[in-house]
Amino acid sequence: xxxxxxxxxxxxxxxxxxxxxxxxxxxxxxxxxxxxxxxxxxxxxxxxxxxxxxxxxxxxxxxxxxxxxxxxxxxxxxxxxxxxxxxxxxxxxxxxxxxxxxxxxxxxxxxxxxxxxxxxxxxxxxxxxxxxxxxxxxxxxxxxxxxxxxxxxxxxxx
Numbered sequence: 001x002x003x004x005x006x007x008x009x010x011x012x013x014x015x016x017x018x019x020x021x022x023x024x025x026x027x028x029x030x031x032x033x034x035x036x037x038x039x040x041x042x043x044x045x046x047x048x049x050x051x052x053x054x055x056x057x058x059x060x061x062x063x064x065x066x067x068x069x070x071x072x073x074x075x076x077x078x079x080x081x082x083x084x085x086x087x088x089x090x091x092x093x094x095x096x097x098x099x100x101x102x103x104x105x106x107x108x109x110x111x112x113x114x115x116x117x118x119x120x121x122x123x124x125x126x127x128x129x130x131x132x133x134x135x136x137x138x139x140x141x142x143x144x145x146x147x148x149x150x151x152x153x154x155x156x157x158x
Contacts, residue, residue: 022044023042023045023052026041026045026053026056029041030042030056030065034066035060035065035066035067038056038060038065039060039066039067042056049080050084051080051081051085051086051089052081052086054078054080054081054086054089055078055081055086055088057077058074058077058080058092059092061074062074062078062092062096062101062102072102073102074092074096074101074102075093075096075101075102075103076102078093078096082113085155087117087120087121087122088122090113090114090116090120090122090125091114091117091124091128093113094110094111094112094113094114094125094129094132095110095128096110097110097113098114098132107132107135107136108136108140108143108144110132111129111132111136111140111141111144112144112147112148112151114129114132115144115145116148116151116155117129119148119152
């Protein structure tokens with residue numbers, strides 16, 4: 001039994017190391033402008049549930065880097081990344097809701113995502129949240145703040 005656990009532990013460590021190497025290679029390709037190669041490397045990592053790879057894939061769909069531009073798929077991957085706790089994905093979802101890209105425009109939901117990003121330390125999120133608040137009344141901001149706190153609590157429990 002102990003040997004089986006030890007073997008499983010070693011296998012998991014090796015898989016994590018390989019995933020990290022694949023991710024670093026994908027980021028390197030992205031930084032070098034080799035977007036098609038980066039997308040091919042990010043996709044399996046994103047499908048396996050790596051939030052940062054999901055964020056990159058969303059950004060690549062949103063900006064058309066190496067992939068056909070598709071706001072719906074960008075939104076999908078950003079949402080996956082946000083559910084995994086990716087800071088930049090929180091902000092990206094705020095942007096998509098604020099602009100109505102890939103999803104219907106909804107200033108209140110945008111406020112929520114910006115607030116979650118701001119609470120997690122995203123440097124532009126507070127500015128965008130406050131700018132977005134100009135479209136909301138006090139009751140909507142209060143409701144959005146409650147929903148933001150609930151999301152943050154759920155993310156912290158993970």
